[in-house]
């Protein structure tokens with residue numbers, strides 16, 4: 001059976017014709033998919049006959065809340081169970097300017113970054129577009145609050161699940177679906193350069209964030225195996241082309257690890273690498289994971305690193321740490337809750 005929330009409006013129109021209904025019905029049904037409903041029978045302006053046809057041909061639900069934990073700072077982490085029993089995590093963070101959902105796009109991850117808990121669990125499968133947007137829908141339903149920003153910074157590498165992530169972004173963005181502006185959507189990648197080039201051609205005004213973490217190849221390779229495939233020079237080249245094509249600012253994420261990538265020399269080296277680029281550096285105090293070897297840099301070192309970048313003309317800010325008491329912070333999301341044993 002087709003998962004109805006995986007479909008774009010155009011695809012739904014085709015499917016509706018196939019079950020012998022008029023095309024315009026698709027618009028009506030599509031709008032319902034993004035409201036607070038659990039069952040086709042709640043689509044109150046449709047006939048019983050059509051509702052029965054929908055039940056026979058489509059699946060509505062993609063996932064359900066298995067568990068949730070609330071942080072002292074208001075962040076909530078959800079453990080969702082998918083229809084095949086696999087589990088993923090998502091997070092809602094509350095900021096002054098609105099609520100941000102951090103969504104997963106794969107069950108597990110292939111990339112193997114040695115500081116990230118999601119990598120430790122290996123890769124199971126890609127999430128479908130419907131499974132991605134349903135995380136946002138379920139969070140809105142559970143909190144009773146609207147999500148205004150979406151970040152693809154949960155489990156998985158979004159550019160390794162390219163088609164489904166792009167389709168999900170179009171649904172998130174669609175005024176008739178979730179209606180969240182593309183400028184309020186961010187994709188974070190470890191740097192799959194072919195798909196950075198593809199993204200530049202999509203004509204979606206979303207934000208691109210690059211997990212850089214070091215400007216030195218030997219250090220980055222030690223943290224992120226992907227750097228063996230695409231080194232920093234190639235990655236920066238791809239970013240420059242992206243900026244040229246889209247005229248959009250890139251965010252470089254840099255998790256500071258004590259004694260690994262946080263020296264004065266590291267900051268100067270990074271400033272040199274990014275000089276003249278339309279970009280911004282987001283410094284993240286690294287979060288400790290189970291069996292992880294890395295320690296967080298001291299606050300003084302983090303601020304000194306930021307100040308040095310700013311002095312050199314590179315805009316840099318420190319990311320606020322939210323949800324670390326419930327293992328909901330960057331790099332702490334897993335496929336199930338077993339990391340909290």
Ligand code: SAH
Pocket residue numbers: 115116117152153154155156157158188189190209210211253255284285286287288289330331332
């Ligand atoms: N696969 C994507 C998105 C998921 S990770 C990516 O690599 O970007 C989201 C962000 O959290 C990335 O910038 C990632 O590098 C960072 N991150 C991962 N583990 C972390 C940790 N232990 N501490 C701080 N940031 C971490």
